[in-house]
Amino acid sequence: MSADPGQFLLTLLQAIVMGLLTGMVYGLMALGLSVIFGVMRVVNFAHGEMMVVGMYLAWLAFDQLGLDPLVSLPAVAAALFVFGYVLQRTVINPFIGLPEHMQFMLLLAVAILLVNACLAIAGPDTHGVQVDYMFDSFNIGPLVLDAVRVYAALAALVVAGLLWLFFTRTRAGKAIRAAADNHIGALVVGLDVRQLYAVTFGIGAACVGAAGALMLLIVQVHPFLAIDYTLLAFVIVIVGGLGSMSGALAGGLLIGVSEAVAGVLLQPSLKSVFSFGLLILVLLLRPQGLLARRS
Amino acid sequence: MSIWQRLTDGVPARALGALMLLAALLLAAPFLLRVLPAGDYWLSILILVIYFSYIGQAWNIMMGFAGQLSLGHAIYLGLGGYVAAALYVNLGIGPWLGVFVAIAAAMLAGGLIGFLGFRFSLAGVYFALLTIAFAEFTRILFDHFKWVGGSGGLFLKVEAEGSAFNLQGSPLLFYYVILALAAAVFVLCRWLLTSRLGYYWLAIREDPEAAQAAGINVLRTKLLAVLISAGLTAVGGVWSAFYYKNLFPESAFAMGRSIEVTLAPIIGGLGTLFGPIVGSALLVGLGDLFTTLAEYLANTWGIKAAGLKQIGYGLALLLIVMFRRDGVWPWLARHLGFDRQREDRP
Amino acid sequence: MSGAHLAVRGIAKSFRGLRAVSDVAFDVPGGAIHALIGPNGAGKTTCFNMIAGVFAPDTGDIRLDDRSIAGLRPDQICAAGIGRTFQIVKPFMGLTVEENVTVGALARTQHVTEARAAALRILHELGLDDRRTVRAANLTLPDRKRLEVARALATGPRLLLLDEVMAGLRPTETDQMVAFLKDLNARTGITILLIEHVMRAVMALSQHIVVLHHGEKIAEGTPQAVTRDPAVLEVYLGQEEALPPPQRGGGGRRPEGETT
Numbered sequence: 001m002s003a004d005p006g007q008f009l010l011t012l013l014q015a016i017v018m019g020l021l022t023g024m025v026y027g028l029m030a031l032g033l034s035v036i037f038g039v040m041r042v043v044n045f046a047h048g049e050m051m052v053v054g055m056y057l058a059w060l061a062f063d064q065l066g067l068d069p070l071v072s073l074p075a076v077a078a079a080l081f082v083f084g085y086v087l088q089r090t091v092i093n094p095f096i097g098l099p100e101h102m103q104f105m106l107l108l109a110v111a112i113l114l115v116n117a118c119l120a121i122a123g124p125d126t127h128g129v130q131v132d133y134m135f136d137s138f139n140i141g142p143l144v145l146d147a148v149r150v151y152a153a154l155a156a157l158v159v160a161g162l163l164w165l166f167f168t169r170t171r172a173g174k175a176i177r178a179a180a181d182n183h184i185g186a187l188v189v190g191l192d193v194r195q196l197y198a199v200t201f202g203i204g205a206a207c208v209g210a211a212g213a214l215m216l217l218i219v220q221v222h223p224f225l226a227i228d229y230t231l232l233a234f235v236i237v238i239v240g241g242l243g244s245m246s247g248a249l250a251g252g253l254l255i256g257v258s259e260a261v262a263g264v265l266l267q268p269s270l271k272s273v274f275s276f277g278l279l280i281l282v283l284l285l286r287p288q289g290l291l292a293r294r295s
Numbered sequence: 296m297s298i299w300q301r302l303t304d305g306v307p308a309r310a311l312g313a314l315m316l317l318a319a320l321l322l323a324a325p326f327l328l329r330v331l332p333a334g335d336y337w338l339s340i341l342i343l344v345i346y347f348s349y350i351g352q353a354w355n356i357m358m359g360f361a362g363q364l365s366l367g368h369a370i371y372l373g374l375g376g377y378v379a380a381a382l383y384v385n386l387g388i389g390p391w392l393g394v395f396v397a398i399a400a401a402m403l404a405g406g407l408i409g410f411l412g413f414r415f416s417l418a419g420v421y422f423a424l425l426t427i428a429f430a431e432f433t434r435i436l437f438d439h440f441k442w443v444g445g446s447g448g449l450f451l452k453v454e455a456e457g458s459a460f461n462l463q464g465s466p467l468l469f470y471y472v473i474l475a476l477a478a479a480v481f482v483l484c485r486w487l488l489t490s491r492l493g494y495y496w497l498a499i500r501e502d503p504e505a506a507q508a509a510g511i512n513v514l515r516t517k518l519l520a521v522l523i524s525a526g527l528t529a530v531g532g533v534w535s536a537f538y539y540k541n542l543f544p545e546s547a548f549a550m551g552r553s554i555e556v557t558l559a560p561i562i563g564g565l566g567t568l569f570g571p572i573v574g575s576a577l578l579v580g581l582g583d584l585f586t587t588l589a590e591y592l593a594n595t596w597g598i599k600a601a602g603l604k605q606i607g608y609g610l611a612l613l614l615i616v617m618f619r620r621d622g623v624w625p626w627l628a629r630h631l632g633f634d635r636q637r638e639d640r641p
Numbered sequence: 642m643s644g645a646h647l648a649v650r651g652i653a654k655s656f657r658g659l660r661a662v663s664d665v666a667f668d669v670p671g672g673a674i675h676a677l678i679g680p681n682g683a684g685k686t687t688c689f690n691m692i693a694g695v696f697a698p699d700t701g702d703i704r705l706d707d708r709s710i711a712g713l714r715p716d717q718i719c720a721a722g723i724g725r726t727f728q729i730v731k732p733f734m735g736l737t738v739e740e741n742v743t744v745g746a747l748a749r750t751q752h753v754t755e756a757r758a759a760a761l762r763i764l765h766e767l768g769l770d771d772r773r774t775v776r777a778a779n780l781t782l783p784d785r786k787r788l789e790v791a792r793a794l795a796t797g798p799r800l801l802l803l804d805e806v807m808a809g810l811r812p813t814e815t816d817q818m819v820a821f822l823k824d825l826n827a828r829t830g831i832t833i834l835l836i837e838h839v840m841r842a843v844m845a846l847s848q849h850i851v852v853l854h855h856g857e858k859i860a861e862g863t864p865q866a867v868t869r870d871p872a873v874l875e876v877y878l879g880q881e882e883a884l885p886p887p888q889r890g891g892g893g894r895r896p897e898g899e900t901t
Binding site for chain 1: 420424427428432438558561565600616620
Binding site: 489490491494495497498500501502504506507508509510511512513 | 693714715716719720724725727731732733734735736740743744745747748751752753756792793795796
């Protein structure tokens with residue numbers, strides 16, 4: 001660390017801003033889990049793997065078709081929606097309501113399949129995208145913001161906004177929230193709960209796919225990122241609060257910042273220390289999450 | 296009731312007979328396998344099967360008996376291995392002594408995790424996440440722990456004059472040690488299941504509230520499950536450290552290793568005595584099968600891709616979980632006529 | 642074993658600002674059979690839960706034979722000599738009938754063989770011994786209720802708390818349970834406190850009734866006195882008949898609609 005406090009403060013501030021931007025994308029990823037785990041109580045142990053699939057799809061679109069991830073995002077999200085929908089309807093549905101260890105094992109198997117499919121198709125090397133604006137940046141005062149991170153964060157915000165509109169303004173969205181609150185009641189009222197669950201899982205998957213496309217702008221992809229993202233998603237959702245959309249996003253920001261700050265204050269290899277420490281504290285002291293509401 | 300009576304009460308004669316046969320085969324296995332062309336390879340496979348049954352059984356005590364999902368069991372494996380290995384490498388203390396320190400360390404960790412989790416009423420996913428968080432924490436901690444080699448790893452020299460006292464020797468030595476451990480834990484679990492503690496664990500697993508009303512101190516009883524599970528797992532970690540002769544925080548405490556521990560008991564059948572054994576045999580067998588298949592595809596058909604073996608493995612896992620939800624052993628036991636009047640106890 | 646004396650002194654409990662029980666007090670002398678009645682939401686199960694240690698009373702005290710037990714954990718309450726059943730039965734589903742009761746018996750002995758022997762004796766008393774290897778999940782409701790009582794008895798209590806143990810039983814089954822409890826009380830002197838809606842059973846069993854309404858005690862006394870108490874009648878107003886007169890044992894009409 002430099003001897004100059006001003007310089008240090010600047011570095012810290014820089015890290016915080018970077019963390020906020022990355023955290024936005026984390027938040028979108030966690031939003032997907034909040035939808036899946038919060039609504040259906042499915043322990044989606046394949047969440048990180050779905051994110052990695054999203055990243056690979058976006059990379060393929062870039063590598064083969066020259067599409068910027070921001071452009072291929074809708075397609076990637078749609079592809080993952082379909083995947084999630086089909087997966088839920090065929091494989092996952094019988095496991096809803098079953099004990100966690102069974103769901104965990106089921107989704108673990110799915111995760112193994114996804115990761116190794118990626119490995120088989122794309123190989124073990126890391127891949128990234130080199131977009132034209134890769135080295136651009138915005139200067140706000142003394143702070144330097146990467147253009148890629150800014151665009152990714154903005155896009156994440158837009159997607160989250162669309163999701164919010166879906167859940168609050170559309171019939172399907174409201175039906176899903178109703179089913180989440182009261183399963184039996186939803187059945188009684190005539191909602192096709194199986195269909196709803198499939199749509200819900202699809203939406204969660206689409207979210208995480210979109211997050212993957214955006215994440216590709218920031219980091220490179222390789223198959224073994226997946227488990228870290230799964231854990232990260234769970235940490236964020238627990239810290240932020242289940243069933244709370246703003247909780248997932250805020251949690252993402254918090255974790256993004258804590259990772260960045262830990263990287264500056266300690267060492268990059270210790271960046272998850274704060275996140276896990278925070279998780280333990282939240283689990284013990286406020287398990288409903290920091291931003292919980294009664295849902 | 297004598298010890299033998301208590302251990303075998305209610306077990307059908309055919310099952311006992313089969314068990315005796317299995318025990319005899321396992322004792323003679325290294326010599327029987329010598330007959331095969333790749334005997335050493337098959338011995339190493341068998342060692343793996345027995346190792347995973349052992350740690351699966353240890354994990355099963357916490358999950359199958361007391362109903363607590365731990366996805367961070369690598370912490371006990373890693374602590375056990377590191378403590379014994381560090382004592383040996385740095386202080387020259389042999390593993391047969393070091394193992395006791397290892398067990399103590401693991402029990403401390405388990406006690407902390409269990410106490411925090413149960414005291415704060417964490418269950419299901421939340422408890423599992425707590426265990427994961429602690430394992431990750433420990434991983435990062437050991438990465439910076441210079442006395443045990445940090446992220447560079449800890450290595451056990453292969454002594455020219457190996458002796459059993461220092462767990463140095465041929466695979467044969469390691470085979471019999473792990474076999475003895477697996478047999479001991481098997482008998483221990485059976486003993487526990489027929490004891491007051493075993494009844495209490497099953498009661499808690501079924502209905503904690505009713506268990507409490509029947510006079511069971513749920514917190515203390517669950518904690519006992521965690522402590523016993525942690526201690527037994529640590530012994531497995533010690534064995535593993537001396538067998539593979541190296542330890543890295545990155546792998547010793549990895550999430551993947553924690554998951555590995557849980558595969559055999561869940562696939563084989565939670566809460567059963569034979570579940571981890573059957574599950575382990577099945578999974579190691581499948582792993583080997585798919586490795587061979589992948590090689591065949593590469594050599595004969597020129598289809599080469601990383602991860603093919605795992606895809607087959609994952610697919611098999613998926614099918615088993617979907618169609619044999621209670622695990623393979625209960626289904627197998629019914630078909631072999633080994634079950635008693637009650638389906639879910641061997 | 643002789644029954645324990647239960648003294649409840651001014652207990653109260655609120656949940657998030659909602660008063661469930663306020664200033665309830667009553668005595669159950671050793672060896673007596675008392676009943677706690679009242680409409681749904683009167684606070685009966687909340688009182689039970691406070692006695693059984695599920696939660697502590699906000700104020701007041703609960704004494705068992707002059708020992709304060711308020712605020713103890715349920716397993717400590719069991720050790721102190723109180724056995725309880727649950728309104729919605731909670732058997733250990735995956736365990737057999739025998740194993741269920743053995744768990745209870747293990748509260749009094751360390752040895753499994755002794756506990757199993759004790760369990761079998763109790764199963765015989767309750768007429769469940771022919772089903773002892775059946776898994777609890779495969780039992781009928783009346784059998785599950787009997788199992789629940791057996792398990793509670795196996796813990797060797799001196800006070801038995803029965804929470805709506807007659808609910809869902811047919812008249813003959815109710816009579817059987819009443820006969821069993823009367824016999825148990827006569828033989829062992831165990832104190833019994835029951836929450837009941839099935840008035841047939843209340844009248845046949847109890848020597849003394851406490852009536853709760855909106856969390857407060859509105860009346861108490863002998864069955865004869867309580868069934869004539871105007872405050873009690875007002876609470877049960879709207880029913881076709883007044884509460885039935887005390888039975889001398891079995892038979893007689895049972896007012897319908899007793900499912901609340």
